[in-house]
Amino acid sequence: RPLTKRICCIGAGYVGGPTCAVIAQQNPHIEVTVVDLDEVRIAQWRSSNLPIFEPGLSAIVEVTRDGTDGRQPNLFFSTAISAAIQQADIIFIAVNTPTKRMGVGAGSASDLGYVESAARMIANAAPADKIIVEKSTVPCGTAERLRSIFASLAPARSFSILSNPEFLAEGTAIKDLLNPDRVLIGSLKDDRSMSAARELASVYSWVPHDRVVHTNLYSSELAKLAANCLLAQRISSINSLSAICEATGADISEVANAVSLDQRIGRHMLKASAGFGGSCFKKDVLSLVYIAESLHLYDVANYWRAVNSINEHQKSRFTSRVISALHGTLLRKKITIFGWAYKKNTGDTRESASISVAAQLLAEGCELAVYDPQVSTNAQQIYRDLEDIGTNIRERVRVWDNAVDACVDACAVLILTEWDHFKTDMLADTSTLPENCTAASSDSGIDMLDDGLDLPTAKSVVHDAFNKSDRVDWCAIASVVQRPRLVFDGRGVVDPVALGALGFRVESIGKASVT
Ligand code: NAD
Ligand code: UDX
Known part of the structure; x- marks a missing residue:
């Protein structure tokens, strides 16, 4: 040819x-x-x-x-x-x-x-x-x-x-x-x-x-489905273990690191999360389940179906933890969601964990503020993702293009996409922080921001420091959220100690609750 x-x-x-x-x-x-x-x-x-x-x-x-x-x-x-x-x-x-x-x-x-x-x-x-x-x-x-x-x-x-x-x-x-x-x-x-x-x-x-x-043709077609199913299965496996960690005091990142050092296991796709999303994993697992059922291999079908079931369970478990920390009622409370894309570095929201979590929270009667570094520019997409929920979504969900504004008066901030933007690594480098922020090894530093300082001046200092990076301004967020400044980290992106120093209480996937 x-x-x-x-x-x-x-x-x-x-x-x-x-x-x-x-x-x-x-x-x-x-x-x-x-x-x-x-x-x-x-x-x-x-x-x-x-x-x-x-x-x-x-x-x-x-x-x-x-x-x-x-x-x-x-x-x-x-x-x-x-x-x-x-x-x-x-x-x-x-x-x-x-x-x-x-x-x-x-x-x-x-x-x-x-x-x-x-x-x-x-x-x-x-x-x-x-x-x-x-x-x-x-x-x-x-x-x-x-x-x-x-x-x-x-x-x-x-x-x-x-x-x-x-x-x-x-x-x-x-x-x-x-x-x-x-x-x-x-x-x-x-x-x-x-x-x-x-x-x-x-x-x-x-x-x-x-x-x-x-x-051959069959092998190629099946290998693609198999690859996605095995990747999804790893995430569901680590997520199932994260539930045990939360109940026992083991730490899922330590467990994942320890097991990943075994070369037969390896380190990829072992990050515990509030659930996998994206257009592929769920549908490809379902496709394999259907193939197995069509071949009358019902035990095989059930085995793979459990990968998706654990994923649904993980999203619900995450939401339940939020509701429980907020005393079992969300009526008229404001919750901020950081991250709407199903993973970082994409604007794609298909099957994003944020959609399920948001739907469950809205069913409890709360108001939502959403901020995503990529998707916020396309607020209509977020409303389309929620349209199946029905009633007055536009009155109860507001999309923000600025992380700090999204957090004003929020009872809790939920991190649902692993954007680098949300990381706290700048906080570890104390030389980049203004004095009134680094002093906050306890609540007292934040109190200065809240109560003692001229807030606009303090905020502008903080903003100047953070504008050097593209990181979210956690210092400023500390001054606008409601106490006890709850952060639920569904992606393991923030350092609980660094945020704890700013007066936040961080609840992380796969780690026991802070009491
Ligand atoms: P997509 O929905 O983004 O794009 C598919 C496009 O095909 C749409 O724009 C649609 O209008 C168009 N289309 C449908 N029927 C058409 C027709 N008859 N003529 C012309 N255009 C038509 O989908 P995608 O995410 O690009 O996925 C495509 C395929 O690749 C799927 O089978 C998916 O499982 C697979 N896949 C996706 C990814 C991923 O990351 N998105 C990765 C690997 C494989
Ligand atoms: C996946 C496959 O990785 C890719 O090879 C295939 O071609 C298409 O499907 P994609 O869905 O784009 O790609 O992203 P991926 O990086 O696999 O992440 C999927 C979801 O799993 C995301 O929501 C991600 O946040 C989540 N995830 C990923 C975890 O929760 N933990 C991990 O360790 C890895």
Whole structure:
């Protein structure tokens, strides 16, 4: 086959956009066109205001899409789907595969409707044989289904179908794409399919050969689901242990560190949290559960279902701890949530733990203030995330673009995203703090701020010190929240001792309550 000249990617989302930007950057000789039905999303990809926030992405898009460093642009975004399909040698399918909402398998099976619609577009538009690449995460057997769709809709053409699942994580997508642990390519074993697999491998020109793994189609499809399920399982395992820590006095970070020193266990994905979020883990675990049930492997299905159950339990446990510390009633109390994104360095809020925690707190009658360094600029997203809850959400939830303002009169501050922004490392470096803040090894320093000093002057001093970093101004927050200045750290980001010195009482996941 001739060298690939054109790639079309169907789906301009969190996978399609960054993946194609990196492919275009690394292969100046390949024209990459990303297409989507969503006109707004494509318009954003063509603008300076990209639809997703991902560190390092905009710099790559500027070069490849706009040719800012003098190179020929080779990354395009378009809604002209048929035209892009017609011209491409390789077509990626990177559309969403959410959990089915109705019909057989509702609530657990993957909805392959978008994959099938993409396949139909290809069958209708492609004039000749093409290489079709499944990038989306799909149940095993999906390539087989695609083959039968093509066989019925385009019997005269023979497409080579490959599985090439994506393993990037949001927030580190560019790093993951540039330096992947592996590139997985599943194919049939006939000469034509193997040649297609080699052609696809050559697109990953920057990845060392020994990291490109070839398997059969079923293995590739299942390996992607398995990877996400095993990662989610590790988090649920550590979170289940965090409950035991809170009840016994063991400290989950010490436990995690001790076990991670065993090289067979390793240190990744062992951070206890208020629960995992994101668009992948929950739905991929559910997809595996459905596959197992379809195969009548009910014990296997139950085993994996428990990974999601523990995650729900963890979010509820966290909320219960807050309610209990606030004397069992939240009526008319104000609670501040720090962090709405499901993890740091993304603006994505899909399945964020914040949504579940907020819903449970609102059901208790409280008012919420929300601050997120990325999502606060898109307050409507937060209201959309809560719209299922119904009544008067907009009156009881206020979104702030400033952390200190969000905390005024709050009974508690809940940290639900591990943004570096919330860290207390600046507090450890006492040379950067104004005197009236460092003096506070007990409540007395804060009292000076609250009661003794001219507050505007004191606050401006504190702000000046903190403006040197992008860290939240915990000194100023101490002066505006209600006593006993409760902080619930659902991500292990703050140092309880440093905040304790400012008069806060910190309750951390996986650590016994401070009495
Ligand atoms: P997304 O929702 O951000 O993007 C999917 C896009 O596909 C949407 O813009 C949608 O409009 C478009 N689309 C759907 N059907 C279409 C059609 N027929 N024609 C044209 N466009 C169509 O989804 P995502 O987060 O990018 O995920 C895509 C796939 O990759 C999923 O299967 C997901 O499980 C998998 N995945 C996601 C991640 C992640 O971090 N988000 C990582 C690895 C794998
Ligand atoms: C995940 C997989 O990591 C990635 O390989 C796959 O391609 C897509 O799904 P993503 O969901 O973007 O990526 O982020 P990830 O870093 O895995 O975090 C998922 C959730 O787990 C986040 O809410 C995160 O805060 C939480 N998490 C992660 C923990 O609670 N503890 C950890 O130790 C790690």
